[in-house]
Amino acid sequence: MSQEQTAIRMEKLEALRSQGIQVYPDRFQTNYELYEACSLQDGTSGVRVAGRIMGIRHFSKFSFITISNIQGKLQLLLKKDEVGKRAMSDFLDYFDIGDFIGVEGKMYSTKTNEKTLRIENYVLLGKALHTLPDKWQGLSNIDTRYRQRYIDLMMTKETKNRMLMRTKLVRAVRRFLEEKDFLEVETPVLQHTSSGALARPFKTYHNSLDMELNLRIAPETYLKRLIVGGFTKVFEFAKCFRNEGISPQHLQEFTMVEGYAAYWNYEDTMQLMREMIVYVLKQTFDSTVISIKGQSIDFSLEWNVVSFRELILKDTGIDIDLYPDVKSLYEETKQRNIYLEGEDIQTLGRGNFIDQLYKKVCRPNLIEPTFLINHPIDLSPLARANDDNSSLTDRFQLVVNGAEIINAYSELVDPVEQRKRLETQAVLKSGGDTEAMEMDEDYLLAMEYGMPPISGWGFGIERLLMVLTDCDTIKDCVLFPLNRK
Structure with missing residues (x-):
């Protein structure tokens, strides 16, 4: 049926061309958006608008036409005694749902009080060669929704609204940070090392320079280089790439917002991030109250603060401070019938093992906004050690609805200590921990020129949108998610 419909539309296209009508004109002057x-x-009068035809209702002497775009829709009235017999018949003969049309006319309201434009003139702005899905059934095939997102945006109201929210959210984050005197910068995507986070990189090859490179997993070490160079407040909307497993909460290509402030510590950043989230909610949703899993959560109220050790002890009965090495901790989890997923679980360093334990047992229970603090130092190779307990770091994560949406800490600025930690990470990497960090001599050299106190933070736009819209999968929060061929 689809091939037959396409053939019919091709015949209409050729018929229009044979009459000298431009089927794909170069422009149309509008003076109003549809909304x-x-x-x-x-x-x-004199209203000129354009859009894609999404609905046609024919009657004996007139037709109602609905046109739309991502931001709105408008009803049109095409009446034979107002546009003439020829214009009416041409529309009936040559126009289909999915085509683009430009119109000029006068506004009025129907008996049902729907704003409508009475067409005086119209022009074809683009012929669609394929039929759209039935508007009542929508686009039910999930794979098609991801592969042909353009159809999903036309047919699925939830997708359209979520993508508009994403745009508003990005705008709000950028405006908030700029108002706080942060400067937006850009750093390299192609990097020699995979530093800045615990993640496996994507590798690529530079033909002209004859060398392997990594796609960045985080902009962190380059943004810190800028602090060395004299910047005091910076942020970046950074496209990042992590060659990790697929899950409802993870994308391998995502947009990270990361920033740093000289002379701050992590507690200053906690305050900034809380203020930012409340601001973003007001700008994006006109409210600080979000419904998550049927529960109304007011982000303007105080947020919970809990330590890594307290949380794991409460949910598992295991005091991680009593297990200084990964082998003893692994044995204790087995004793308590807690089994972590992954073929290489025994090759993980202690920090990554603790992180896996937390993610499996504790994180799903954190629904209301919670600041998780006091991470083990071996889980945070770039974070500053706590002054009172050197086995912990001055770090926090914001967790909402079982998802980590912000990661931040007081930065390690001691180059001697940083070298020791990266050497430890390099040993773990050579031992099979694929997410451990590499040695980064260029970054260490920058540190040796001197760093002030710094606090930094990062979060994924898609993860934040997923949580705030109570979405089940993060693929619904990106316009074009990666799919198998």
Whole structure:
């Protein structure tokens, strides 16, 4: 049926061309967006709008046409005694749902009080060669929704709304940080090392320079180089790549917002991030109250603060401080019938093992906004050690609805200590921990030129949108998710 419909549309296209009609014209001058036209007073004339035809209802002497775009829709009235017999018949003969149309006319309201434009002139702005899915059934095939997102945006209201929210969210984050005097910068995507996070990188090859490179897993070490160079407050919307397993909460290509402030510590950043989230909610949703799994959560209230040790002890009965090495901790989890997933679980360093334990047992229970603090130092190779307990770091993560949406800490600025930690990570990596960090001599050299106190933070736009819209999978929070061929 689809091939037959395409053939019919091709015949219409050729018929129009044979009459000298431009099927794909170069432009059409509008003076209102569709959502703006819906607010015009009745009688407003000379209104010029354009959009994709999403609905046609034919009657004996007139037709109602619905056109739309990502931001709105508008009803049009095409009446034979107002546009003439030829214009009416041409529309009936050559126009289909999915085509683009430009119109000019006058606004009025129907008996059901729907704002409508009475067409005086119209022009074809683009012929669609494929039929759209049935508007009542929508686009039910999940694979098609991801592979042909453009159709999903046309047909699925939830997708359209979520992507508009994403745009508003990005704008709000950028505006908030700029108002706090942070400067937006850009750092390299192609890097020699995979530093800045505990993750496996994607590798690529530079033909002209004859060398292997990594796609960045985080912009962290380059942003810190800028602090060395004299910047005091910086942030970046950084496209990052992590060659990790697929899950409802993970993307291998995602947008990280990361920033740093000289002379701050992690507690200053906690305050900034809480203020930012509340601001973003107001700008994006006009409210600080979000419904998550049927529970209303007011982000303007105080947020919980809990330590890594307290949380794991409460949920598992294991005091991680009593197990200084990964082998003894692994044996204790087995004794308590806690089994972590992954073929290489025994090759992980103590920090990554603790992180896996927390993610399996504790994190799913954190629904309300919670600051998780006091991470083990071997889980945070770039974070500053706590002054009172050198086995812990001055770090926090914000967890909402079982998802980590912000990671931040007081930065390690001691180059001697940083070298020791990266050497430890390099040993773990050579022992099979694929997510351990590499040695980064260039970054260490920058540190040796001197760093002030720094606090930094990072979060994924998609993860934040997923949590705030109570979405089940992060693939619904990116316009074009990666799919198998």
